[in-house]
Amino acid sequence: NAGVTQTPKFRVLKTGQSMTLLCAQDMNHEYMYWYRQDPGMGLRLIHYSVGEGTTAKGEVPDGYNVSRLKKQNFLLGLESAAPSQTSVYFCASSVSGPETQYFGPGTRLLVL
Amino acid sequence: GDSVTQMEGPVTLSEEAFLTINCTYTATGYPSLFWYVQYPGEGLQLLLKATKADDKGSNKGFEATYRKETTSFHLEKGSVQVSDSAVYFCALRWTDKLIFGTGTRLQVFP
Numbered sequence: 001n002a003g004v005t006q007t008p009k010f011r012v013l014k015t016g017q018s019m020t021l022l023c024a025q026d027m028n029h030e031y032m033y034w035y036r037q038d039p040g041m042g043l044r045l046i047h048y049s050v051g052e053g054t055t056a057k058g059e060v061p062d063g064y065n066v067s068r069l070k071k072q073n074f075l076l077g078l079e080s081a082a083p084s085q086t087s088v089y090f091c092a093s094s095v096s097g098p099e100t101q102y103f104g105p106g107t108r109l110l111v112l
Numbered sequence: 113g114d115s116v117t118q119m120e121g122p123v124t125l126s127e128e129a130f131l132t133i134n135c136t137y138t139a140t141g142y143p144s145l146f147w148y149v150q151y152p153g154e155g156l157q158l159l160l161k162a163t164k165a166d167d168k169g170s171n172k173g174f175e176a177t178y179r180k181e182t183t184s185f186h187l188e189k190g191s192v193q194v195s196d197s198a199v200y201f202c203a204l205r206w207t208d209k210l211i212f213g214t215g216t217r218l219q220v221f222p
Contacts, residue, residue: 042214050208090155098210103155
C-alpha cells in the first residue's frame with residue numbers, strides 16, 4: 001500500500017517548456033487535490049477533483065490544467081512554464097470529502 | 113471569504129516546554145477546523161480536528177478546542193519533544209475544500 005505517490009520528485013524547466021506532474025493513489029479515494037506551497041504563502045489549492053472525470057478550479061488555477069481520466073490518477077499540466085511557477089507541488093487525496101487528506105511527498109519544480 | 117490566520121514563526125522552544133500556536137478564523141457559519149503537521153521533507157498529515165463548537169481535538173499529546181466566541185482553534189502541547197519540530201498548519205473546511213493558514217514553524221532544541 002503506497003498511499004499517494006508523485007512523479008517526478010524534482011524537475012528543472014526552462015521558461016516556455018511544458019510538463020506533466022503525475023499523482024497516483026491506491027486507496028480508492030474519490031477526491032484528489034493539487035496544491036502549491038510557497039514560502040510565507042502556505043498551501044494554495046490549484047485544482048481539485050471530486051470523482052473520476054470531474055475537475056474544478058481552486059484558488060490559483062491560472063497557467064495549469066488537470067485531468068482525472070482514471071480514479072487513481074490526477075495529472076497536473078503546465079503548458080508554458082513561467083518562473084512564477086517555481087514551487088513545491090503537493091498532491092492529496094481523500095475518501096469522500098476534504099477533511100482527512102492524505103498527502104504525497106511533493107514535487108519540487110524550478111523554472112529558469 | 114473564509115480565511116485562517118496563524119501566528120508567525122518560527123517558534124523556538126526547549127524540550128519539555130509548553131507550546132501554544134495561535135489560530136483564528138473568519139467564516140460564515142461554523143466550519144470544521146483542523147491542524148495538519150508537515151515534518152521536514154514530507155507532505156502534510158492530519159494531526160487533529162474538531163467539527164463543532166466546544167469540541168476538543170487531540171492526538172499525540174496535542175490538543176485544540178473549537179472556541180466560537182473567540183473564533184479560535186489554538187494548538188497546545190504540555191511538553192514538547194525534539195521530534196515535534198515541524199511546520200503546523202491550521203485549516204478550515206469551506207464547501208468541498210480546505211483553506212489553510214500560512215503555517216507556523218516549530219523548532220525544539222534539546
